[in-house]
Amino acid sequence: MTRKAYSTSTKASGQRLVPWLAAEGPLAYTPELPPERDSLFQYGWVLPQVCRPGLRRHAYFGAMQRESAHDVFAFWEDARRGRVHRVAYHEGTLAGRCIEAPIAAYRHTGGRRGDGVYIFIQHGSYQCVPIDEQPELEAGYVHLHRGIGEEKAFRFGRAFRTRTDPRLTSAWETYAQLQFDLLSRSDVSFNSIHDRTKRVETGHILDDSWMTDELAKERGLDIEHDPWTRALWEATHQSFALRSWVSVSKFGPHRVVCRTPLTNIRITTFFAGEHEMRVLDPSRVELLAAIGCEVSHDG
Numbered sequence: 001m002t003r004k005a006y007s008t009s010t011k012a013s014g015q016r017l018v019p020w021l022a023a024e025g026p027l028a029y030t031p032e033l034p035p036e037r038d039s040l041f042q043y044g045w046v047l048p049q050v051c052r053p054g055l056r057r058h059a060y061f062g063a064m065q066r067e068s069a070h071d072v073f074a075f076w077e078d079a080r081r082g083r084v085h086r087v088a089y090h091e092g093t094l095a096g097r098c099i100e101a102p103i104a105a106y107r108h109t110g111g112r113r114g115d116g117v118y119i120f121i122q123h124g125s126y127q128c129v130p131i132d133e134q135p136e137l138e139a140g141y142v143h144l145h146r147g148i149g150e151e152k153a154f155r156f157g158r159a160f161r162t163r164t165d166p167r168l169t170s171a172w173e174t175y176a177q178l179q180f181d182l183l184s185r186s187d188v189s190f191n192s193i194h195d196r197t198k199r200v201e202t203g204h205i206l207d208d209s210w211m212t213d214e215l216a217k218e219r220g221l222d223i224e225h226d227p228w229t230r231a232l233w234e235a236t237h238q239s240f241a242l243r244s245w246v247s248v249s250k251f252g253p254h255r256v257v258c259r260t261p262l263t264n265i266r267i268t269t270f271f272a273g274e275h276e277m278r279v280l281d282p283s284r285v286e287l288l289a290a291i292g293c294e295v296s297h298d299g
Contacts, residue, residue: 006046008186010092010102010123017092019102019122021047021186031079031086031106031121041076047124049187050194052204061126062190063271064204071108071128072270075119078110087118087138090263094180097172099280100263101183105137120242123186125193125269127277129242142265143288144240144258144277147251153296154256156287171221171229175236178219179280182212193266193278196237201271212237235282242267242275250274254292260285 007025010017021027027046029035044051044059051059063069078084085107092102102122109116118134120127134142148154182192191206192215198208216223216233223233240258241247247255264284268276279285287295 008047008049008188009184010186010189011184012091015094017102017180017183019090019092019104021124027186031076031084031104034076034079036080038073041073043124047187047190050124050190050205052206055204057204059204061271062124062205062269064201068271071117072119072126074110075106075108075128078108083110084108088140088262092180092183092263094176097169097176099176099179100261101179101266101280103262103265103267105262107131120267122267123183123189125190125267127242127267127270127275129275133243136259137262140262141259142242142262142277144242144260144265144279144285145244145247145255146238146240146258147247147253147255148293149251149254151254151293153294154254154290155296156256156285168228171226171232174219174221175216175229175232178215178221182215189266190269193268194272197268197272197276199272201273207272232282236278236280239274239276239278242277246274246276252292256287256291256293256295257289258285258287 006027007022010023012018012023020030026040029040040046041060042058043062044055044057050062057064060066061069061072087107088105090103093100104121106119107116108119116131117128118131118137183189191209192212194202194205194207195209195211222229224230260279261284264280265277266280
C-alpha cells in the first residue's frame, strides 16, 4: 500500500514557522487540538522522509519501540482529555539578521516522574526534562550543560559577537537564511538536527547524513576554508544537553553550565538519548558556571 504524502511545510502567514509537523493539513495537530487516533504519530507511515529507506515499522514519534515513547504517549493522552499546560510557544522568524527557532514547551505531571517534566516539542522531536533541571524555562531561557572530560579549558569564543565586517555579515546572513529554510519543513528540520547523531537507538532514522554540510556548500558558505565561517559552523554543530547528568556522568568531570533563550535551540528527539540540543546563534549563549576548568575566550 502506498504511504500518504502529507504536507510538512511549517510556514504560516507572515513568514512565521510553527513548531508542529505542519502549519496546515493532517500533521498540523497540536496538544490543544490533538488527533483522535494514534495513526498520525506513526512517523514510519506519515513521515517516511525521516526514516531509512525500506523501513516497515510504525515508528511512533520516530522511535522503534512503542514502549520507549511511554512519556510522550502519556502527554498526548492527557492532551486528549484537555489536560495540557502550555508554558511556552514561539514561532520561528528571520528578522534582519536575527534567526529564532519555533518551539513549544508544556508542563506535564502524568508520566513516570511524579514531580513532573517539561515536554519540549519542535518539528516532531520531543524532549522530556525534569522541571527542576530547567529553572528559567518559564522566563524564556534554558540551561545548557556540556562536559569536556579532562580538558582544562572550555573554549568560549567572542568572535561571533562582532559582525561589522561586511564579509562576516554576508556569511552570517547566508547562514541565517539557511537555518530558516531548514526549519521551514518539519521533515528537513528533523533530518538536519539528527545529521550527526549516530547511535544504536537512531539507526533506523537518517542519523548520519551530514546533510547540512552539503546544503551549506550549495548556498556558498565556505565552511572548509574560511576561518570565521568554519568556526561558526563548528560552534553551531556542537552539542549541549538539557539535563545535568549528561555532562556530570557521561562527559565530565570538567564541565560548564550556560544559558540561552529558548528560541535559540534545536532539539534532537528523546530516543536519541543524552537530551541533546544545539544552538542557532552562539553569540546568544551566556556562561553561568565552569566546574573544574577555565574558560578560554580565544577560540
